Amino acid sequence: MRFPRPAFPHWIPAVLAGILAASSALPTAAEDSVYPVASPAEPGRTNSISVRWKKPRDGRPVAEVNGLDPVRLATLAAQSQPPTDWRRILAVHTGPRGAVRRDLPQLAGDYSVTNGVLRFRMAFPVNHGVEYRAEFHPAEFHGGGDDTVAYDRLYLLPPASDRDRPQTALAEIHPSAAELPENLLKFYLRFSGPMGRGDAYRHIRLLDESGAPVDLPFLELDEELWDPEQTRLTLLLDPGRIKRGVLPNEQSGSALAVGRHYTLVVDADWTDASGRPLKSGFRRRFRVGPADRQSPDPEQWILRPPVGGARTPLEVSFGEPLDHALAERLLAVHDVAGKPVDGSVSLSDSDRKWTFVPTTPWKSGVYRLKVGAALEDLAGNRMDRLFDVDLAGAAAGSTSGSAKAAPGGAVRTFEVR
Amino acid sequence: MNSPLLLSAALAVVATSGGLQAGPDTGFRTGNPGFRSISQLAFGPDGVLFAADTKSAAVVAIATDDTRPPADAQPIRIEGLQKQLSGLLGTAESDILVEDMAVNPASHRAYLAVSRGRGPDAMPALVRTGGGDKLELVSLDSVKFSKAEIPHPPADKVVGEGRRQSNPRLESITDLAFLRDQVLVAGLANEEFASTLHAIPFPFRPAADGTGVEIYHGAHGRFETRAPIRTFVPITVGNEPQIIAAYTCTPLVQLPVAGLKPGAQVRGRTVAELGNRNRPLDIISYEKDGKTWLLLANSSRGVMKVSTEGLPQAEAITQPVPDGGTKGLSFENVAGWNGVTQLDRLDKTTALVLRKPEGGLDRLESLALP
Structure with missing residues (x-):
């Protein structure tokens, strides 16, 4: 099968290919579609060469060149000195046609030859809205001849239609x-x-x-x-x-x-x-x-113990706002045997109040509220250490707040009746 | 031919095969390290690259086998690095984030930690220079590597139903460096204002002590705070290994490496105070004219040259530093080094910088050390 020399500029097929690919939102639109762009009709060439994209596995499509002279392909594949530069023969890149010759690096990926087919597999999955161009250069393959017209094929997953519509708040x-x-x-x-x-x-x-x-x-x-x-x-x-x-x-x-x-x-x-x-x-x-130079003090917190036999909330009032993330993560309820009690946690009153609702109803008995040592207030003060310690003040015995050694954290007990 | 013939000669991907042998002695094995993210980079000897994976809370050592300069070594100069990376990795320019850069002292190639994408599913990539303006992806499919988990903080008390799914706590690795037989890793948590520095013996061994070093900063011998390290560089002062570290609160301090033991509380000795617009981003050291100098990239994207003359000889620093903020090493701004975001030493006389001058393209280039 021969393709006549094109009567339109060579970039049109590429644009058409892009439009074809863009005409469907499905990733499969551009796959397996043989699109033999016009090639020079030269004597002695079979001109059945086609470039196409194969369906991606794990999102990484494969560009294939079919119809290549098998003897020449095998010769090139066997070359090791000097190495065959497959990137010159099958250039895969994200620029316009021919861009790879100028200033853009080619896509990272692997080349292989199997059953007379030259393949390129991308190192990364395709992204929506990026044009991937596989560009076969016959002159590079044959070691000479006219290379003004190449065979090429675009792979394009169009951008999502609501691309610009905000979704996140x-x-x-x-x-x-x-x-x-x-x-x-x-x-x-x-x-x-x-x-x-x-x-x-x-x-x-x-x-x-x-x-x-x-x-x-x-x-x-x-x-x-x-x-x-x-x-x-x-x-x-x-x-x-x-x-x-x-x-x-x-x-x-x-x-x-x-x-x-x-x-x-x-x-x-x-x-x-x-x-x-x-x-x-x-x-x-x-x-x-004013600056907060007091340590959080669990001894001063007000615990409102829940009632046994129900999933009533345990409420803990800190008396001040504490660090939201740390208060959410570092407080936990354990039973008398030291086993964590499963439940859900919420903070309210601008992070002054911690509420715990158990997954199953409370049983009567003694529980412990354990407080991790890394808990901070809004100024980064911990139970065991202020954010910035005034050593002069400490030496004079006037450390503000009630910072005290609590390397393992603090424990408050409460009883469910 | 039924099985694919892989053509390794002309790939845009380079595979590394380590000079270090895999095996129980070194802890190296061959395979894919499975990076979930890649950020800070540092080189050890013999082309061993240390790469931080913040999302996995791990440091991975990769034997790159890149141990000598390429035969056709040309000066590195890449104009429009971000665009070049987007072409190599097949994505939009806006989806490229250069996380860090490190030069392999054995080959003088630059390695770049790159995120392909900006979302939580961004794919990590390791790219290196191939001389001149060439870039190549380093394939991580089959490399000799060894991994060290960064010890986790005490177990989280996850009790909430909704929070069984995920733990929002994450400790970003802000810098790492190899020094003699250990990898030093500085981290900053996204919840508690912690000051963790981990000294991990290399070759990595399992079950390292999980405790980090707590770093404190004493200002004027009076106020003492937890002081996360932003960036640091190992140097030797009077035969004693030290690190010069920049805290997030800007003082430059000196810490003896001998004191960086698990569980230790260390107070850095302030050696310079940097002003408000000189928040440190990256730091390297080099020798010139028989002296040791520091180069410090800062938040105003300029570079400062700091003399280490006058650094005190090593001693255990356990007491608050008197008058820490009033005496310091002398430093000067390096003229013309504008817009620097990444910095490393390329060879004895040259630095490699990634910079984006005002109104210009971002570029990777080598500059003579000042």
């Missing part, structure tokens, strides 16, 4: 109290779905009462402190500005000033894991109160 910010301490250590930003990583700090600002951004209030870490699902970002306030006696604190002072109001602003153009912007921006206004 910033669901909540902790701490949520109206007043936060001057030495506040962190915020948690929880989203309704997974977010994209890499430019978080560009989308978060802290504004003062005049609406002017506070200069460098946050610890900006390239790693960005996300949870594994990337639905929660931990935003640390710059510890250098909180810690007394450190240069940034002495130069610029705390990012937050007592008695002032601030607004934490999150921009709507922050994109989620699939590249969509947020449904809306987010603003949280708060007032700044």
Whole structure:
């Protein structure tokens, strides 16, 4: 079968191929479709060459070249010195036709020859919206001849139709109290779905009462402190500005000033894991109160014991807001034998109150509320250690708060009747 | 021919086969290390690459067998690195995140830890330079590797029904380095403000002590805080291995490696105080004119050169440092090194930097050490 030299510019078939592939949302649209683009009709060539994409396994499609001269193919495959550069013969890349010759590297993947077919398998799965072009160069294969027209084939999974419709929202910010301490250590930003990583700090600002951004209030870490699902970002306030006696604190002072109001602003153009912007921006206004230099003290917490025989809640009032994530994770109920009691936990009253509902009804008896040592309040103070210890004050016996050695955490007991 | 003939000669993927032998002695085995993420990189001797996998809470040692410079070694210069990586990995430019860069001192090739994607399902990739402007993917399908789990904090008390599914706590590895016979790993948790530094013996052995080193910072001998390490570099001061570490709160401190024992509480000696706009990102050391210097990339994307003259000889630092913030090593900004985000020593006289100058393309290039 011969293909006449095309009467239209050579890029048109590629565009058509792209349109064909784009015309269906199904990933299979572009598979197995032999699309022999026009090739030069030269004497002595069979011209049955076709480039096609094979159905992907594990999302990694295979580009195939069929109809190659088997003797020539075997010769090339057997060459080891100098090595056959299969990338020149079958170039697979994400640019426009011919781009690979200029400035774009070719796709990472493996070449193989089986049963007279040259194949390329991508190292990574395909992404929606990216054009993958398999470009066969006959002159490179034959070691000469006209290479102005190549055989090529696009693989394109079109972008999702609702690509730009926002789906993810910033669901909540902790701490949520109206007043936060001057030495506040962190915020948690929880989203309704997974977010994209890499430019978080560009989308978060802290504004003062005049609406002017506070200069460098946050610890900006390239790693960005996300949870594994990337639905929660931990935003640390710059510890250098909180810690007394450190240069940034002495130069610029705390990012937050007592008695002032601030607004934490999150921009709507922050994109989620699939590249969509947020449904809306987010603003949280708060007032700044005095620095908290007291350790959390479980002895002062108020426990409201539940009633036996039912799944009534155990309520614990801290008397102050505690770190949301740590309070959620580090408090646990154990029975008298030391066995953890299964149940669900919730925090309320701006993280001042912890509520536990057991999976099965309470039995009468003594229980223990165990508190992990790593529990922090909003300023990073732990039970056993303040965030920044004033050693001079400690030596003088005037350590504020009731910090005491509790390396293994604390225990409160309560009785269910 | 019924079985596929793999054509290894001209692949855009390079396979590594280690010079270290797999076996019980070294703990190395052959296979795919199964990275869930890849971030910080550091090289040990003989082309052994240490790569952090934050999501798996592990450090993987890979015997790259990349132990001599390529025959046609050309100066590394890659314009538009992000675009080049997107072409190699077959994705959009916006889906490429360069997590870290390290130069293999044995071959002077640069290795890049790259995330392909920005979401939680981003795929980790290891890419290296092939000389000049070439990039190649390092296949991890069959490498000689050894893995060390980063010891977990005390067991989580997961009680809630909804929270059986997942634990939101994650400790990001902020830096790692190889020093003599151990890998030092600095981490920062996304919940408690912890200051963990792990010293893991290498070759990796199972059942290492799970306790990290607690690092404290004393300011003016008065205020003492837990002090997570942002970045650090091992150096030798008077035959004594030390690390120079930059805390997240910006002081540069010196810590004797001998004191980094599991469970120890260590207080760094402040050797320099950096100002508000000089938050440290990356640090390397080098020798020039018979002296040891430090180069520090900082958050304003400039680079500072720090003299180590005047570093005190090693001694156990267990007491708060008096006047820590008022005396310090001298440092100067290196003119022209703008927009630096990644930094490593390429050879004795050259640094390799990844930078994005104002209004320009991001590029990987070598610069003479100042």
